[in-house]
Amino acid sequence: MILSRNGHQNYTMCWLSYKPVIKEDYPQYVEEFLGQIILLEKNIYFENAANELKKALSILFETEPKLINASSLYVESGIILGKVTNENLRGFITDVEKEAVGEEGFIIKVIDENKKKYIIVASRSEKGIIYGIFHLISQFRLKVKLKELNCIENPKTSLRIINHWDNMDGSIERGYAGKSIFFANGRIKRNYKRIWDYARLLASIGINGVVINNVNVRDKAIWLITPKYLNDLSKIAEVFRLYGIKLYLSINFASPIYIGGLDTADPLDKSVQKWWKDTVKTIYSYIPDFGGFLVKADSEFNPGPYVYGRTHADGANMLAEALGPYKGIVIWRAFVYNCLQDWRDTKTDRAKAAYDNFKPLDGKFSENVILQIKYGPMDFQVREPVSPLFGAMEKTNQMMEFQITQEYTGQQIHLCYLGTLWKEILEFDTYCKGKGSYVKRIVDGSLFGRKYAGFAGVSNIGDSINWTGHDLAQANLWTFGKLAWDPDKKIEDIAREWTILTFGDDKKVVDNILWMLLNSHTAYEKYTTPLGLGWMVNPGHHYGPNPEGYEYSKWGTYHRADTKAIGVDRTSRGTGYTLQYSKMWQEIFDDINKCPEELLLFFHRVPYDFKLKNGKTLIQFMYDSHFEGVEMVDELIEKWEELRGKIDEEIFNRVHERLKMQKEHAIEWRDVINTYFYRKTGIPDEKGRVIYP
Numbered sequence: 001m002i003l004s005r006n007g008h009q010n011y012t013m014c015w016l017s018y019k020p021v022i023k024e025d026y027p028q029y030v031e032e033f034l035g036q037i038i039l040l041e042k043n044i045y046f047e048n049a050a051n052e053l054k055k056a057l058s059i060l061f062e063t064e065p066k067l068i069n070a071s072s073l074y075v076e077s078g079i080i081l082g083k084v085t086n087e088n089l090r091g092f093i094t095d096v097e098k099e100a101v102g103e104e105g106f107i108i109k110v111i112d113e114n115k116k117k118y119i120i121v122a123s124r125s126e127k128g129i130i131y132g133i134f135h136l137i138s139q140f141r142l143k144v145k146l147k148e149l150n151c152i153e154n155p156k157t158s159l160r161i162i163n164h165w166d167n168m169d170g171s172i173e174r175g176y177a178g179k180s181i182f183f184a185n186g187r188i189k190r191n192y193k194r195i196w197d198y199a200r201l202l203a204s205i206g207i208n209g210v211v212i213n214n215v216n217v218r219d220k221a222i223w224l225i226t227p228k229y230l231n232d233l234s235k236i237a238e239v240f241r242l243y244g245i246k247l248y249l250s251i252n253f254a255s256p257i258y259i260g261g262l263d264t265a266d267p268l269d270k271s272v273q274k275w276w277k278d279t280v281k282t283i284y285s286y287i288p289d290f291g292g293f294l295v296k297a298d299s300e301f302n303p304g305p306y307v308y309g310r311t312h313a314d315g316a317n318m319l320a321e322a323l324g325p326y327k328g329i330v331i332w333r334a335f336v337y338n339c340l341q342d343w344r345d346t347k348t349d350r351a352k353a354a355y356d357n358f359k360p361l362d363g364k365f366s367e368n369v370i371l372q373i374k375y376g377p378m379d380f381q382v383r384e385p386v387s388p389l390f391g392a393m394e395k396t397n398q399m400m401e402f403q404i405t406q407e408y409t410g411q412q413i414h415l416c417y418l419g420t421l422w423k424e425i426l427e428f429d430t431y432c433k434g435k436g437s438y439v440k441r442i443v444d445g446s447l448f449g450r451k452y453a454g455f456a457g458v459s460n461i462g463d464s465i466n467w468t469g470h471d472l473a474q475a476n477l478w479t480f481g482k483l484a485w486d487p488d489k490k491i492e493d494i495a496r497e498w499t500i501l502t503f504g505d506d507k508k509v510v511d512n513i514l515w516m517l518l519n520s521h522t523a524y525e526k527y528t529t530p531l532g533l534g535w536m537v538n539p540g541h542h543y544g545p546n547p548e549g550y551e552y553s554k555w556g557t558y559h560r561a562d563t564k565a566i567g568v569d570r571t572s573r574g575t576g577y578t579l580q581y582s583k584m585w586q587e588i589f590d591d592i593n594k595c596p597e598e599l600l601l602f603f604h605r606v607p608y609d610f611k612l613k614n615g616k617t618l619i620q621f622m623y624d625s626h627f628e629g630v631e632m633v634d635e636l637i638e639k640w641e642e643l644r645g646k647i648d649e650e651i652f653n654r655v656h657e658r659l660k661m662q663k664e665h666a667i668e669w670r671d672v673i674n675t676y677f678y679r680k681t682g683i684p685d686e687k688g689r690v691i692y693p
């Protein structure tokens, strides 16, 4: 539902757009249990959670539940909010249950006795209660039965952070949903209402941290860590805090030079160390629960410790020491590679860079440093193997970096649901400690017993009416949060829940949208760069096909197609990239017949007449894949058109428009890529379809 244009709110609330439930559909517990909200704790976090609940109930069930601040339980029914340790809950929550609720977790427990009818939502701390309340609200909306409300939930990961690549002029690097909600014209915006609603959206999916500025920290953004901006930042932090979310900032490693007037940023220099300590102290005087720094160092022209002949551990640990006393953390990105390569150099392999730079530093990072690693070794392509760093650094805290914004996956013009890909990544078994060494167990910290671990997602939101440009791209944000909370959750369930909460539970609506989501990544992969090929995009903005767009440039992303073969030999006989994996995967990836086919061209140089598993030649597979991909877009459009009249008209039309653009651009991909291969090889399509000469 779009809210008033001339009024206050000109944006939707995505999956939090509550609609009244029709009376006949009211669950039987509405009358008996939802008459009042009983607040057992007196603090703003619990009060805020109670207000969220009250607001939701009043829309969903047209009730006006009374809000009772109580120090004892004198009423006989209602929803109770309290801490698990609250005296009044003794007798209702067992010791075992109490123990099972962690720092950010919650329990929902139904008491259905003769005289007592309670739904208890209890958390250990101020942080967990908002998660519990949002969970309960969504259970109501999903029409979950009374008995099934009982649950204990704890996030499996400690860090669930959104990374904004927002610049202070209001632009967003790789943003496809409008302008920044945080910055404009070199200043911090004061639109707390939108930030408030953003905090609500994030808390409802379990996010607990947000980095609001771009990792490329330039110009004015370098000064965000100074009193010039800290006052305004503290206001933003205050809004987020209410929803259990900590504020983090990206920093420029050379700040001591830019801001401090020093002539070095050498991490081992005493004056540099002191400068950072003073700066951090000032930050915490404004924002007492400041999360910490995110750092892109020695990467794509950003300064870093290499400039001074120091290691990344030297750099990260210096900052960690400054932040440590305040429980702050340093999130250090592993996206470090040579971006001044020469295409004639076939020895350097960009895929090897992260491992080569960081593996030797395992065990050298301080306790409050976390290495943030992109899911694959290159750069968020439609398909890449899992980065070999996962599993290779037993003594280092690690985080998974996913790109929610669709830089290489259709820029929110194309529907490309990323949950299916992310799930595959998380389920990958690295074998680093034998069978069962899943990526999800590395990034939740359990495999190596790390306290700090988790997920970072590059934001796909902006100030557009629906936050994400493409309405269905909201599903990517939702899914990121849900997977970060619990990487074991089934992806179909995550997608289904989003669909119902966003569009209602009409069977056709749910079936069709679910099909669209779950098949869209496959479609995109088929009509763009299948088999692990990747890239082939227009340089700079990265939208649309350009087979040799990056082929002779400095960025090191070559596919090296000639008239006979395509792909890079990354086996132990080639660049040696496969040697970065555990023995078992080395052998599989090394062998062209065992290598998972969807990654074939990532690992191997393959002749066009090579026979794939289904008997097709590589070239014929390429042609077929591109035609099939476009046909799948036709199906996406069909599925959507069947929902006309069942979906809010404005949203329907917006998505419809984008799907039509997707079709047009998918055709362009198909024709440009197929033509490229036809020209290279001279081999015609055996089905005789039109491939442009």
Ligand SMILES: CO[C@H]1[C@H](O)[C@@H](O)[C@H](O)O[C@@H]1C(=O)O
Pocket: 165, 173, 174, 215, 216, 296, 300, 335, 379
């Ligand atoms: C923020 O810079 C981005 C850059 O825009 C993007 O094209 C590249 O993929 O990755 C960089 C990174 O992840 O640092």
